[in-house]
Each structure stands twice: as structure tokens, then as C-alpha cells.
Amino acid sequence: MLTEAAIRDQIPRLRRYARALTGNRDSADDLVQDTLERALTRSALFRPGADARPWLFAIMHNLFVNQIRSAAARNTTPLDPAMPEPPVQDDSQDGLAVRDIERSLQLLPDEQRAVILLVGLEDFSYAQTARIVGVPIGTVMSRLSRGRERLRALLGGEPAVVPLKVIK
Amino acid sequence: MSSAPVREEALHAYVDDQLDPAERGEVERYLAANAAEAERVAAYQEQRRLLQNAFEPVLQEPVPPRLMSRPRAALSWRRIAAVCAWIALGAALGWGVRDQQEPASATAESELVHRARTAHVIYSAETRRAVEIAASQEQDMIRWLSKRMNAAVRVPNLTEFGFEAMGGRLLPGKDGPACQLMYQNADGKRLTIYLSRDAVGARPVHYSDQDRVHVIFWSDGTLAFAVSAELGRDELVRIAAAVARASRLQGG
Numbered sequence: 001m002l003t004e005a006a007i008r009d010q011i012p013r014l015r016r017y018a019r020a021l022t023g024n025r026d027s028a029d030d031l032v033q034d035t036l037e038r039a040l041t042r043s044a045l046f047r048p049g050a051d052a053r054p055w056l057f058a059i060m061h062n063l064f065v066n067q068i069r070s071a072a073a074r075n076t077t078p079l080d081p082a083m084p085e086p087p088v089q090d091d092s093q094d095g096l097a098v099r100d101i102e103r104s105l106q107l108l109p110d111e112q113r114a115v116i117l118l119v120g121l122e123d124f125s126y127a128q129t130a131r132i133v134g135v136p137i138g139t140v141m142s143r144l145s146r147g148r149e150r151l152r153a154l155l156g157g158e159p160a161v162v163p164l165k166v167i168k
Numbered sequence: 169m170s171s172a173p174v175r176e177e178a179l180h181a182y183v184d185d186q187l188d189p190a191e192r193g194e195v196e197r198y199l200a201a202n203a204a205e206a207e208r209v210a211a212y213q214e215q216r217r218l219l220q221n222a223f224e225p226v227l228q229e230p231v232p233p234r235l236m237s238r239p240r241a242a243l244s245w246r247r248i249a250a251v252c253a254w255i256a257l258g259a260a261l262g263w264g265v266r267d268q269q270e271p272a273s274a275t276a277e278s279e280l281v282h283r284a285r286t287a288h289v290i291y292s293a294e295t296r297r298a299v300e301i302a303a304s305q306e307q308d309m310i311r312w313l314s315k316r317m318n319a320a321v322r323v324p325n326l327t328e329f330g331f332e333a334m335g336g337r338l339l340p341g342k343d344g345p346a347c348q349l350m351y352q353n354a355d356g357k358r359l360t361i362y363l364s365r366d367a368v369g370a371r372p373v374h375y376s377d378q379d380r381v382h383v384i385f386w387s388d389g390t391l392a393f394a395v396s397a398e399l400g401r402d403e404l405v406r407i408a409a410a411v412a413r414a415s416r417l418q419g420g
Contacts, residue, residue: 011236015226016223019223029235101219121223125186141180148180152215
């Protein structure tokens with residue numbers, strides 16, 4: 001049994017992960033709220049002595065994946081690298097590193113972004129990440145590897161396409 | 169030689185500090201002898217640092233009250249409100265089901281996509297008056313549309329995809345003119361390119377809905393583009409990429 005207080009203690013970290021995952025404050029807090037609701041209804045299933053944090057993150061991850069699936073069935077999915085990206089204007093040298101990382105993160109495939117954040121932001125071990133995401137540890141490693149390499153390209157100013165010329 | 173190749177997994181475990189001291193030493197020796205790999209690892213470490221910096225402030229934010237209140241039933245007020253907003257928005261937009269939790273930055277582009285999609289559905293159904301000015305008068309059309317749009321409008325050649333230009337028309341955009349170029353293939357299937365000055369700078373997006381119309385949206389520094397057709401997403405993406413390339417090549 002897990003107490004409500006123990007679940008609530010995790011809210012700030014759940015919010016941080018959700019914010020980074022969705023890239024949007026309101027969507028993130030909605031995801032946190034759904035996670036808390038589900039966790040509270042299932043807290044009786046929680047194994048005593050286990051760590052609440054990976055358990056909560058696993059619930060959130062499942063909700064997030066379901067959200068993506070239903071959203072994909074309806075509309076709006078960000079495009080993958082097959083599409084030219086809009087030219088990045090005026091910020092190449094500005095040192096707006098925080099905005100860059102937030103934006104670049106959202107350009108990654110969802111499953112790569114999730115692994116990068118669970119490992120690199122939330123400091124879960126690879127084994128914990130594998131359990132949260134529900135994939136073998138080898139899959140975690142390959143998502144981490146591909147995601148970090150893509151992020152490096154995005155952040156390192158290796159443009160996927162030549163910037164568009166301004167039409168006069 | 170002390171710098172035997174180190175597995176990719178070990179490099180990440182090094183970055184994430186998930187190695188024991190002996191393994192760390194091994195990776196460090198390897199990196200000392202491989203500048204390119206050392207640079208890559210440094211970039212990954214920098215990514216970790218940037219992520220921490222970017223999202224650390226969220227931990228300090230006060231938790232919104234709604235997250236602290238005890239939920240009552242599965243069907244919360246929030247869900248009911250979401251469903252109502254959804255219906256209202258669906259009615260306003262007249263298409264598909266839109267999640268009301270869109271990022272705010274998506275608004276301009278989703279409005280534009282909606283206009284483009286509506287224009288596609290309305291005018292591609294026209295058999296005789298599909299266009300205002302025919303592609304046979306291409307130079308006139310280009311001059312006219314470019315003048316009204318105050319930007320160089322191009323008519324990309326899409327024959328490699330089996331689509332021939334039929335012509336175009338001027339349309340109202342959000343705050344100014346927009347225009348639509350129409351194409352047709354041998355099966356009579358129509359494809360449209362919608363051009364607007366709105367939503368310039370927004371990110372590329374793919375939209376689809378139950379009517380099977382797919383829309384690919386993107387923008388360059390001057391114009392926003394939306395290509396619509398009842399085609400598979402992948403084919404439409406290829407066509408959109410060709411349109412983007414054509415605008416870029418001819419744009420300078």
C-alpha cells in the first residue's frame with residue numbers, strides 16, 4: 001500500500017518529466033493529473049517496500065503512449081526528417097541554449113525523447129528505464145544512442161536541409 | 169594497447185555515470201586515444217547538462233492546486249470540460265477531432281491548415297470551376313498571384329508524381345490574401361497547394377482526418393505552404409518535399 005502523501009511527494013519530478021516530454025505546460029500538468037488519479041486508484045496494488053518513483057513514472061509513460069496513439073489516430077503528428085524543417089532564423093549564435101534544447105528535444109521521436117529524459121534528466125538506471133518503458137534494456141540503449149546522436153546533430157548546427165532562401 | 173575499442177553502451181554508461189571505477193578507467197583511456205569519440209562523449213555530457221538546466225526550474229514551481237486536490241470520480245470535471253471544448257472546437261473547425269491541449273504555438277498553423285483543408289475540399293470538388301485562372305495562362309497567373317501575395321509565387325512541376333497544374337485562385341487568408349494552386353492526376357484526383365503569409369515560421373506538421381484528406385504544412389522565411397490531397401501520408405510528404413525544394417531553388 002502506498003500512501004497518498006508518498007505519491008504527492010513525487011509531483012514536482014513528475015511535472016518536470018512531463019514538461020520535458022510534452023514540451024507544453026498544460027499538457028504536462030494534465031498528464032500529471034491523469035497519472036496521479038490512476039496511481040491513487042491503484043495504490044493498493046503497489047508492492048510494499050518498492051520504490052514509488054519508477055512505478056509512478058511507468059504509469060505516466062503508459063498514459064503518454066496511449067495519448068500519442070489516440071492523437072496519431074486523429075490528427076497532428078510532427079513530421080520526421082523526411083520533411084524540410086523551417087529555417088532557423090537569427091538564433092544560431094545567440095546562445096539561447098535552453099530554448100534550443102527544448103525545441104530540439106521535441107523534434108526527436110517520442111520513444112527516443114522518453115529514454116533520453118528518463119536517463120539523462122531523471123537519472124533512472126538503464127534497467128529501471130527499461131521497466132518503465134516496458135522494453136528490453138538493449139532497446140533502451142539503442143534509443144538512447146540514436147536519440148543522443150540526433151540531438152547532437154540538431155544542437156550542433158548540422159542542418160538537416162540547407163536553409164531556405166528568402167524569396168524576393 | 170590500453171585503448172581497446174569500447175562498446176557504444178559503455179560510452180553512454182560513462183556519460184550517465186553508471187560504470188564502476190574499473191570500467192570508467194577503461195573508457196577514459198579509450199577516450200584519451202580517440203579524439204572524435206571524446207568529442208562525441210563531451211557533446212552527450214553537455215546534453216545532460218543542458219537538460220538539467222532547462223528543466224530544473226520546474227521542480228521549484230509551486231504545484232498547481234488542481235494537482236493537489238483529491239480526485240473524485242473517473243469522469244472528472246476536467247474531462248467533462250475537455251469533451252465540451254472538444255465538441256465546440258470540432259464544430260468551429262468543422263473537421264475531425266482536435267485535442268484542446270495543443271501547444272499554443274500550434275494555433276496559427278492549425279488555423280492555416282484548417283483554411284487550406286477547407287479550400288481543398290470545396291474547390292477540388294468543382295469540376296468546371298475548379299480554378300479562377302488556368303495554368304495555360306501560367307505567366308499571367310504567376311504575375312497576378314505574386315502581386316497580390318506580395319511574394320514570389322511559383323508553380324512547382326509535379327509531373328514526376330503524375331500531377332499536372334490546372335491553375336489557381338486567390339482566397340481570403342486570415343489577415344490578407346492567400347492563394348491556392350490546383351493539380352490533377354490522370355485518375356482525376358486533385359491536389360492543392362495553399363500559400364499564405366500567415367503562420368510563417370511555424371514547424372512542419374502533418375494533419376489527417378476521417379475524410380482521408382491529408383495536409384502537410386510547413387513554411388519558409390516568406391510563405392507558409394499547405395499541400396492537401398487524398399493520398400497516403402508518405403506520398404504526400406514526398407510531394408511536399410518536392411514543392412519545398414522547387415520554391416527554394418527558384419526563390420533566389
